[in-house]
Amino acid sequence: MLLAGGEPKVTSAFFSTLMPLALALASGGQAQEKPDWMNRRTEDRLSYLRGPYNRSIDLIPEFARDMYATGVGHALAYEALVRGRKDRLESQVQPQIAAILRNPPRFLVDEAAISPRFSTRFSSLEKVFEWAHTLHFQTIDVLAYPGWDFQRKEEEIQRLWKFYSAQPFALTGLPMNMDRLDGFSWSGLFRSKYPKTNALFWGYHWLQTANYDMLYGTALASQREQYAVLGDRYRTEELTRTDRDFMPMTAEISPRFARRFPQIANAFDNLHMLHDNVNDILADDRLTESQKDQAVDAAIINVLASTHRNCEPVAADEVETVAPGIHDHRHPNSMPGMGWMKGSDGDEMFMTGMGWMDMSECAHCSVSFPDSPKLTATGFAGPYGATVSSNGWTMSVRCVLCARDMASESIGRVILRAATEDPSRILVLISDEEGTFRSNLPEAVFLDEPAEHPECESWSRAFTNRAAFERYLKANPGFQSAQPLVLADWANRYNGKPETYRKISRPNPYRPNPDRLNPSGTKSPSLEVRSR
Amino acid sequence: MIKAFKLLTAALGLALCATPALASDHGNLDDARPLRFEDVAPLPYGSRELQFGLRSSLIRGQRPLGELRGEYKVGFAVNRHFEIGFDPSFQSGRRSESAFDAAYFEQLRQSNPEGTFLASFGLAYRLEYVREQNEDYLRTRFIADKQTGDYGRLHVNVDGLTSLQSRGTAWDIHFGYSEPLGAPRHLESTLVAEFSGRTAGFGSSDWIPGAGLGIRKQVSSLGTVDFGVELDFGSVRAFRLVLGYTLGL
Structure with a gap:
């Protein structure tokens, strides 16, 4: 009865009577153990790892401010969802967020201060988010820090991953089956009901992943120059895109970083999928408030490092039997920094556009x-x-x-x-x-x-x-x-399209019917090419 | 006093210049920064913080009084921090007997987080030594926080000061309010306000009511300045100006 994306077809009677079963199924049929810390509701705040690189993001001021604004965007949308202001999400909250994104904050934002109700109600989730955002910012700080050479930065990023993953709130660095994590009965609801607000979320996640290849192995001057291009793209296109079939994946947008640090790339994708899961759960009017709380807890557990502590990643072609439920840790053969995508086969995956x-x-x-x-x-x-x-x-x-x-x-x-x-x-x-x-x-x-x-x-x-x-x-x-x-x-040279090039012709797995319109009412874009 | 003020001003200026750029900290209000109540939020485990402050008091019938305050805080365990501080005071016309005539050690522990209907509670224990008054006392502080409105927070601090010389207990109660100014569009300033009442001394049943208003403003990614005014009413009339700086380390 759990549907893989698309339009939900589950009745409210189902939810009121079979919710526990649904939640168990949501975890792959196995009830996952709830870690002790999720029963404690104290703040449990942790400091970031000390280092001379912290806040080096401020050396790329426009990038820093855009990143700080993503925190405001997340917080305001979540607060509206828990305060019963869903009907105003697209008409009032989205424009309000957009205005802040145009004039972003100068400093890192205390998200709990502007989403107090959400933070209080979903305190476990808040811890997971905050800790993962800390990893985001610290890895960025290391890569942007001009005081260390390439090798030292490599070592520090490994150290950061170790520091991050040693804490109970850490997300798994294993590849997860994204198709399954996006295959619950509520999956896709948020993006179809609130496409403009969802575009903001996916826009933030694009920025939070696109930056890694921008920063990796390059000096500050080049990072700034690259951000002039990427920042413009982010503000003018990515924040308003409603034609994406799926959230941006780290390996899609920063393949070099994802190959080098697959665990970190996977953790970021798992974080962004958790955001999508929570959005969809909160957007589901068939669920009672208590059921939403349970579903959010289940969504957290699905992607926690502790849930998968005995698991290993495995290349697609080495799998004999696909693991059930949430323990399918296949990755494309040549990309260990990406989980399994809808319709994927070996190394093939579908990318919007x-x-x-x-x-x-x-x-x-x-x-x-x-x-x-x-x-x-x-x-x-x-x-x-x-x-x-x-x-x-x-x-x-x-x-x-x-x-x-x-x-x-x-x-x-x-x-x-x-x-x-x-x-x-x-x-x-x-x-x-x-x-x-x-x-x-x-x-x-x-x-x-x-x-x-x-x-x-x-x-x-x-x-x-x-x-x-x-x-x-x-x-x-x-x-x-x-x-x-x-x-x-x-x-000035140009050799033309190589004869060896082959286009893979398979239908969009997210839209098997090519004439089907996406939530915004437009068709999928195709790659525009030209010869100069 | 003037010399001390100059020193503090120089230290504040230096710290402001030297700081590279602190996360906004509306959820981390501290005693004397700038008003006399604090919230339940302990420092994150593993983090450290340095605070400087200057308080200038005009009390009816007394010479102007200046107080310096320096604090060092450490998040030493999850949901717990301790702080050590010194609190020397200077009166115009003479310097008090010691440059470090007050020192303290405090441990704050958050005992429960805020729920939808329940406030967040915490307890702070502070051992203070005040040399000028030849006084040691233990300050036990009960703290409660609760959200109100969209972004506002209500705070209650109840302090019991127990004299270690067995001279009785003094009480100090604060009802505070804080709100990020201009939220959600602007998030760099926090408005703080309080009404307070304290007993006139150990064992006294006379209460001195007071009020205060202040602002905390983030000025860099690790630095927050604060400014406040406090008034005491009743038999002891006093007016105080408070200026401070907090630096995350």
Whole structure:
């Protein structure tokens, strides 16, 4: 009787009589043990980990203020839901939140101060949220801190994860089956009843995940430049998007960070799914207040680290029998930082706006990423590989040639992030509307000797400087006649769509009927491409 | 007094400049910052805080009195913090006998959180030593908080001061109110107000009523300044100005 998303078809009689069973089923048929701390209602506030990096987010002021405003947005919507002001959510509360987002606070906001009723009623949830938000801010602070080198930041992020996950309020870093977590009878209610307010939530979650690849392995100046693009996208598009089929996933938008720190990426996705679960439960008028309280508790337990303490993540192809209920910890074979999505198969997943993607392949030439038992610090198997971010999406590609060509096929501003010969230095190229790139490494040069795509990691590369290029040629005599290309020359090249590219043609699993309109009354967008 | 004031002003200025940027803390009101009531919220486990304050009092029939106050707080366990502080006072025309003529140790513990209908309660124990009056006493403070309206909070503090020299008990009761000013659009300032009543001394049955109004304003991501005025009515008329700074560490 528990339905997988879509329109709820459960009667109120069902809820009044079979709610306990529904909640048990919501946990995969197994009643999960409620941890002791959830029975205590004291505040139990914990300090963040000390470090010189704390509040380094303020070094990117616009980003910091946008992040602080997400706290106000969450708090006001939740407070309206528990105060019986649901009918005013879209007409009054959403515009009120939007006004605050346009003029965001200067400092981190004490969410409990503006959502006192919600915080009091859902004190366990508040602890989980607050602790996960602390992880969000501290990981950001480390990555934005200019006083440490790449390696030191890597170590500190690992330390932060250890510190975070040692506490009882920690969310699991295991991949979770997102389709199941979004498959309760109430799932989808909030987004269909309150699409504009839901757009805000998913907009915040886009920002809270998109920032990681922006910050990772780049210096402060580049982080600021990238935020000029991402912040504009966030404010003008992501906060008002009502055409998403599903919440933004960390690995979709920050694939490099998700590959490098899969547990953290999974914890953030589990946090955002908990937000969606709570929204849907509070939006469900068939539930009594007491049933809502129970359902929220069950939703928390589903994603707590303690619930899954004896579980392990497993790659999709290694699974013989899919674990029941909430203990399905499959991840796409090549992306350990993402849980199982609706309709997924092996490495394939559906992304709104992009269609079906295979995460084991280059998004531009469809050639598989090289196998490697161990990823390097930059999140790729070697000193190659890049990502292309545009119009709210981010794609992983094998080489800088594919990145450049994909960028030139995209409308609007693009951020290209490419590995170099130095694992601690990522090349960031930002294009303007006309396609002209600016680089964070002014001395960067490129090797561009197109041959077969399966070997592109050898003939398409970015180097931090000419000396590194020369060293590469010396070690690879086959390219001895190659000339280093400066950015302006390299950027003007275009090799067209590779013959190896294949489009995966499968229907949108969220909308099996392509003519079905989304809650906002529009059809799904498709990827717009152009050649420059 | 003037020298002490200059020192404090310099310290406040230095702290304001040196602070990199504190989370807004409407839910963490402290005694003397700027009024005399506090809320039930203990510091988060593992966090530390430094507070400085200056109080200038004009009391009818007495010379102006200045008080400095410095506190160091540590969240030493979940839902518990302790603080150590010094509270020297200076009267115009002469300096009091000691620069550290008052010191104390306090432990605050939240005993239950707020429910939909139930207020949040906490207990604070403070051991104070006041040298000038040759007095040691134990202050036991019962604290209750309750939400009201959209963002307002009501606070009740009941202090029992028990003299360790067995001179009896003095009482000090505060009814406070706090609200983030301009919430939810603006969240950097908290309005605080109180009505209070205290017995005139140990064993006394005379009550001195009072009132206060103040504001706490977050000025950086770790710093909050506070300013308040307090009035005592009845037989002892007094007017006090309070200025302070809190720095999260």
